[in-house]
Amino acid sequence: MSDLADRGMMRPTLAESGFVWFQRLIAGYCLLFGILYWVRLIGFYEGPLWRFDLMPVHWQIAAVTLAVFFPFAAIGLWMLSSWGPVIWAICAVTETVMYLVFPSLYGHRELIVVSHLVVALLYTAFRVLIHWQHRKAEQYG
Template identity: 85%
Template sequence: MGFVWFQRLIAGYCLLFGILYWVRLIGFYDGPLWRFDLMPVHWQVAAVTLAVFYPFAAIGLWMLASWGPVIWVICAATETVMYFLFPDLYGNRLLIVSSHLVVAVVYAAFRLLIYWQRRRAER
């Protein structure tokens, strides 16, 4: 039951991140690089990709579909590469990178716990 709520909590965060990328794309917020036509090409590619993938990850995680965590991993890997490997282009957002790492570790711990419980039940 805890794993279900964990996935739904992460789905909420994915939906929030997706909305934030869409806000950036449509230029709802007035700030530097907060409109698609004013962004450099590398930001355009990243913002469009994440604006599409994050809501799909949210849907998959909420529905507990097997592809939901896979799409989330794609989003997390994309942002990790953006902010950790290319901080000169995208900025240095170690909080986002570390939050993705924490979510991945907690997800792996849940999966191991579920595996051990199933294995114990088969005996």
Template identity: 60%
Template structure:
């Protein structure tokens, strides 16, 4: 094996790198969807008392405004594979999980959203660990 083929092999992403990148892009799509849903809630497109900003209780106003801004921002960062995108997504996931688990009397109890966030964070951590382990093994060679 010559130096060029060794260099090329180290430049090409591994299967764990590709899986991690595509998982981030899938999560980016979900973040964009959640962001759009929060914007729909803010502008009052859907009928209902919790679906218009001026009729929402203050706790829903604060949560909706923050998540309507943070979810699309996280989606952009995750799509670009930027480290801050994962941080923003983690903040959004923890915020929604806290809303629905700690304050169900204020926001309701939405177990599917909590399970989805927990599963996504677990898969993200596992894929990140695989990528980290592969890169560490490649550096040792």
């Protein structure tokens, strides 16, 4: 520990470590959603209208977009890149608009909308807590 202090490096706080694992958990969630959209696109899923050529145009656009963006968001979140949460936010807003604004086209999936909201709130809480801890450390350190 003294070696870290001598070099001016600090250990990550519990909030920072938790934030890393939170982002990696959300990366797994994004990868799962991406795989589910790909399964639908290639016709492996046995549901009605879940093969690309049988989907209505609005579902084709949404499914292709999310099938590409969700795995991309997963990569960014897993690598802790600054663009990972941005791509996740694009996916979350897209699905939220799909299921809240156009339920007649995409159906009602409140659980997905609520899960996106919870993830956004937790992300914001982590960022605020980490910022507050850094400010406090600068003030007293």
